[in-house]
Every structure is written in C-alpha cells, then in structure tokens.
Amino acid sequence: MYFKGRTVFTFVLMTMIASVLVTLTMADQWLKPREEKGSAAVAAAAAGDGSEYRLNKDELSKLNAVIELIETKYYEDVDRDELLDGAISGMMEALDDPYSVYMEEEVAQHFSESIEGSFTGIGAEVTTENGKIIVVSPIKGSPAEHAGLLARDELVSVNGVSLDGLSLQEAVAKIRGPKGTKAKLVVKRSGFAEPIQVVLIRDDIDVETVYGTLRPDGIGVIEIRQFSLNTAKRFKEELKKLEGQGIKGLVLDVRNNPGGVLPVVIEISQLMMKEGSTVVQVEDRNGNREKTLAKGGEQKPYPIAVLTNKGSASASEILAGALQEAAGATVIGEQSFGKGTVQVSYNKALGDGSLVKMTIAKWLTPNGNWIHEKGIKPDIVVEPPDIYTVARLNLKETLKPDSLSEQVRSAQIMLHGLGYEPKREDGYFGEETADAVKKFQSEHRLPVTGEIDGKTAQTLEQAVIKWIQNKENDTQLLEAVKAVGRK
Known part of the structure; x- marks a missing residue:
C-alpha cells in the first residue's frame, strides 16, 4: 500500500479492535518462505493432510451433543453462526494469552487495515491483564493523548458500562461509536486514590508514522509512531534527507509507539547496524532459536540514541534492544512496556473473512534477553515531569x-x-x-x-x-x- 505525503487515519473506534498490540504481527501468507525452510516437523505437517490435529470421533460427538441441546432445549432461538464463533473464541481464551484471539469478519477487516497503517479508533493501544483492560499506549496526536490517557491506565467503564471481566473484543465494542460522539471513560491510575474520568471525542485524526526534523544544533530527530507497512519506506526517506544535511547525531523517538509489523522493524533496525550483526532472535515452542542478521546496513559514523517510555512496546522494544546491544546506541527515558512475543495472523485458514491471531514464538534481543513483562532498561533514566x-x-x-x-x-x-x-x-x-x-x-x-x-x-x-x-x-x-x- 503506497502512501504519498501525510496519511489521514481515522480514529473512530478503539485502536486495534481485538488485536491489542499490533506489534510483531505477520499475516500467514508472509510466512511461506520461512515455512519452506522450517523444521522437519513443520515439513511433515505440511506434507500430511493435518488429520492428526482434527477432532476425533468422541470430541466431535461431544460438541455436536452440546449444539443439539442448545438448539432444541435452550429457551430462546440461537444463531448457529454465533455458537460457532463463540466456540472458537472459547478455544482461544483457553490459551490464557491476551495476544491470541479470534476475530470475526468485521473485526478482522479493521485489524488488516491497522497492519496496513490505517487505524480506526480513539487512538489507544490496549491489552488485558487479569481481566482488566489496560492501556499500553496512547498514540501521539490522538484523542486519547489529548484527553490525557497514559500507559498502564486501567479502563474501568465507558459511558457508565463496566468493562470489568470483559474480553478485549467485548470491551472495545463498548467504546465504538460514530465520529463526534463522546466516550466517557472512568480510569484507575497509579498514584491516585480515586478513579478519574477522561472524556474522549471520537474524531478523524491526521497521523503520519514517521517524522524527521533537523535541530539547529545539527542533531537529527526521527519520531516513529508505529511500525506499519509503509513505515520502513518513510524512515529511509527521512534518514536519507537528514544524512544529506550532515547530521552530527541521531535521536530515534519511539515513545508511545505500540509496535507494528516484524519485518518492518527489522528492515529499519538493520539500516543502522553492521552487516552480519544480530537484529533479533525468535525462539519457538521447542526452544529452537533463529537469528535474523543485518543485511546491507552499516554502523553509522554518528552517535544514536533511542527514546523510550512505558508506552514503547514490542517492535519498539526490538528496535531499542537491537541498537542498544548490537550498534552501540544509548537508550534514554523510561523502562519500556515489556512485550516479548510474536503473533501470526492466519487470515486464510478459516475461509470466511475471519481470522485467528496466535502467539507462535518468543523474541529475544541480540544477546538473548527475553524482555517480556520486564521491558528494555534505559542506559540513562529520565522520568517525565x-x-x-x-x-x-x-x-x-x-x-x-x-x-x-x-x-x-x-x-x-x-x-x-x-x-x-x-x-x-x-x-x-x-x-x-x-x-x-x-x-x-x-x-x-x-x-x-x-x-x-x-x-x-x-x-x-x-x-x-x-x-x-x-x-x-x-x-x-x-x-x-x-x-x-x-x-
């Protein structure tokens, strides 16, 4: 998808719908090259018909029995498609992983748009923790940021409706609404004894993923707001322009950047790394690790700093970790969010427009550190006022x-x-x-x-x-x- 100049994104619903962090998400078709080079187990599975993973006779009989009971005994008529969607959602929820979710067709469409760089929402990435809806990051320039939402805020209710115990999809559905309408959020915030109220106006927001500026002192600053499909192209343009102006140093600002697509952050990171150095490691369920090495990049002659805060998550953390450990960059600011898992979106397997987004691996820094629920520790800690x-x-x-x-x-x-x-x-x-x-x-x-x-x-x-x-x-x-x- 090609973007020319500034891109207008629409923040009408809660960003990411049920996907929470779009970070490190790959569509299933993007994995084909890697699957061809995968393990023998993967190859064997690909060669077979997958029957060993399907429901056996007893399992299928049990599910059919429940469906029959519902359709013949339940006191109201029930939509069969809703039962099926509910069954799949239940399987994903049983994984107890907030990043593994089932999305029905409409939600899946919004998710696909978000990967392409077009969001619908109020401008806040969210996740679930112990049944609570937690803000990962308000996106810069969004209604969420203007209204004062912060990373780690707990969303208690919207327009008087409690969000406690709801799934992420259910909670986000409560926040959806037409442009120009209000979303009154009750928020619990660390350091405040009483909940606070934040009022958001759903609106269109003019957002760009990459901004580059040259300061009068010769320091270049590139702000990356998310890692969508066009971000690497825009980053290269801004970096080339700044380098052409003879920058003395570079600051990469990924504060409140909730993440994005894995290949994109790799493409950006390796531009500033010596060829052959490790960008990131991915570890599968069996403990097998695959390193991604920098290609075609170079160690920059000028110093680099990466700015992080509590809202810097996943792909932002890959960038910070890679440059900190393998390119001599200085990380400055606050400890990042701490999301160290990789998701794959299987948008073809179900065949009806719905998709399953599932955690398939951990990612680790070049030195093999897993930052999940820990975050990247800055070299220089600077708390905001x-x-x-x-x-x-x-x-x-x-x-x-x-x-x-x-x-x-x-x-x-x-x-x-x-x-x-x-x-x-x-x-x-x-x-x-x-x-x-x-x-x-x-x-x-x-x-x-x-x-x-x-x-x-x-x-x-x-x-x-x-x-x-x-x-x-x-x-x-x-x-x-x-x-x-x-x-």
Whole structure:
C-alpha cells in the first residue's frame, strides 16, 4: 500500500479492535518462505493432510451433543453462526494469552487495515491483564493523548458500562461509536486514590508514522509512531534527507509507539547496524532459536540514541534492544512496556473473512534477553515531569479554597508545572493555591476569583497541552540530544 505525503487515519473506534498490540504481527501468507525452510516437523505437517490435529470421533460427538441441546432445549432461538464463533473464541481464551484471539469478519477487516497503517479508533493501544483492560499506549496526536490517557491506565467503564471481566473484543465494542460522539471513560491510575474520568471525542485524526526534523544544533530527530507497512519506506526517506544535511547525531523517538509489523522493524533496525550483526532472535515452542542478521546496513559514523517510555512496546522494544546491544546506541527515558512475543495472523485458514491471531514464538534481543513483562532498561533514566502524567480536570462543581480532592491535586500539579507556585500538591486548596490560581487567571485574562470554575479549568488544560507540545520542555528529548552531542 503506497502512501504519498501525510496519511489521514481515522480514529473512530478503539485502536486495534481485538488485536491489542499490533506489534510483531505477520499475516500467514508472509510466512511461506520461512515455512519452506522450517523444521522437519513443520515439513511433515505440511506434507500430511493435518488429520492428526482434527477432532476425533468422541470430541466431535461431544460438541455436536452440546449444539443439539442448545438448539432444541435452550429457551430462546440461537444463531448457529454465533455458537460457532463463540466456540472458537472459547478455544482461544483457553490459551490464557491476551495476544491470541479470534476475530470475526468485521473485526478482522479493521485489524488488516491497522497492519496496513490505517487505524480506526480513539487512538489507544490496549491489552488485558487479569481481566482488566489496560492501556499500553496512547498514540501521539490522538484523542486519547489529548484527553490525557497514559500507559498502564486501567479502563474501568465507558459511558457508565463496566468493562470489568470483559474480553478485549467485548470491551472495545463498548467504546465504538460514530465520529463526534463522546466516550466517557472512568480510569484507575497509579498514584491516585480515586478513579478519574477522561472524556474522549471520537474524531478523524491526521497521523503520519514517521517524522524527521533537523535541530539547529545539527542533531537529527526521527519520531516513529508505529511500525506499519509503509513505515520502513518513510524512515529511509527521512534518514536519507537528514544524512544529506550532515547530521552530527541521531535521536530515534519511539515513545508511545505500540509496535507494528516484524519485518518492518527489522528492515529499519538493520539500516543502522553492521552487516552480519544480530537484529533479533525468535525462539519457538521447542526452544529452537533463529537469528535474523543485518543485511546491507552499516554502523553509522554518528552517535544514536533511542527514546523510550512505558508506552514503547514490542517492535519498539526490538528496535531499542537491537541498537542498544548490537550498534552501540544509548537508550534514554523510561523502562519500556515489556512485550516479548510474536503473533501470526492466519487470515486464510478459516475461509470466511475471519481470522485467528496466535502467539507462535518468543523474541529475544541480540544477546538473548527475553524482555517480556520486564521491558528494555534505559542506559540513562529520565522520568517525565509530573505535568505529563497528571489527570485531566473534569469538574462537576467549582473548586474552592478550603476543599480537598484529587481534582485540586491535579490543578496544583498543573499550576506548578506551568511556573505558578501553589506550594503544595496534596489536594488541599489552601491560600497559596488560591494565590497561584489568581495569578494564572490574571495572566490569561480570566475573572480573578481564586476559584477554579469550568472556564479556568479549560484554560489551564489548554496551557498544559501547549506546554507539553513545546519541544524545549521535553526533558527526555533534551537529554537524548545532549547524550548524542557528547559523543
């Protein structure tokens, strides 16, 4: 699929539907070259008719008995196709692996679009952990990011409907809706005693997977937002352009990048690695490892840093691990998400437009480290300021002096980050907080009341977003620029 210039993606539903992390997903047809060179067991299976894996007479009789009971005894009519879909979903759920799922035709179509680089959603990658819906990463520029969703947030409910115990597909279905409608999410966040509410407006978002910029100091920065099918091509274009301008160093920013397609991240990684060095290792169920070696690349003459955070997952972690261990790059920021498995999407085997996405292997770094549920450890740890992670304000009533709440605490963190000094960030609305609010209101031409009403809250949040978008306030990026500059 060819993309010219900037690509318009639509974020109307929850991204990835039931696929969770699109990271390290390969369509089944992409595996044919490897299958031809596979193990004897794979070859034998390919040569046979697969009958040894099919249901035997007793197993088939048991399933038929249940279907017959449902269709003849259940108190309501049941759609036979729904029963079949449910049976397949149940088998996948029995694997107890959030990355192995069955997708019905419509969901499978959205998933295929996501691999091609066209998403539908509010802009947040999610997964399941112990029956909870957990945010992996809000995608940059999306409604999720603008509303303040963060990696590791737990989604409790949407528009008053609880998500507890739902499968990923079921939870995402609750969040779908037409463009322009609201999704009111209740979120549990580490460090906050009470759940917070995040309001998202489903909308079209203009997104590009790769952005390259040359800083005045000669440092090139390439931001990779996801690894879709066009990303390697766009990365090569941006890298060539920056190198043509004589960059002194390169920063690769994969913060809040939830991953993508395995061959794509390999293609990008090897561009910056010495030919013959290990990019990644893949280990199958029997412990057999296959190394992917860099081809046609070169060790770059300039220093490289990779920026990660808690929302950097899977393919992003392959890039960071490969360059850290085999190309001398410096990883800077926060420990990454920690997804170390590979999925294959079998979109032809079922024959009706549905597909099965299943974990088939682990991936390991060049040195053989499995980062699953651990993440890539940065060489230089740089935590973001509190203003980056503060819960957005959602006022039901005006915040007034001598009150105590999580909303007040959020406002205090915002005021402090913007340079107004409330003197405390414990949620108590004291005299110093009121003075800070008055100063903010005065400088933003608001009625100077010392109270936080809806208009003040809205203006405060807009100021926070503007502050965050200013690259000069990005302490992680500045540290990465400094690191490559020193080298």
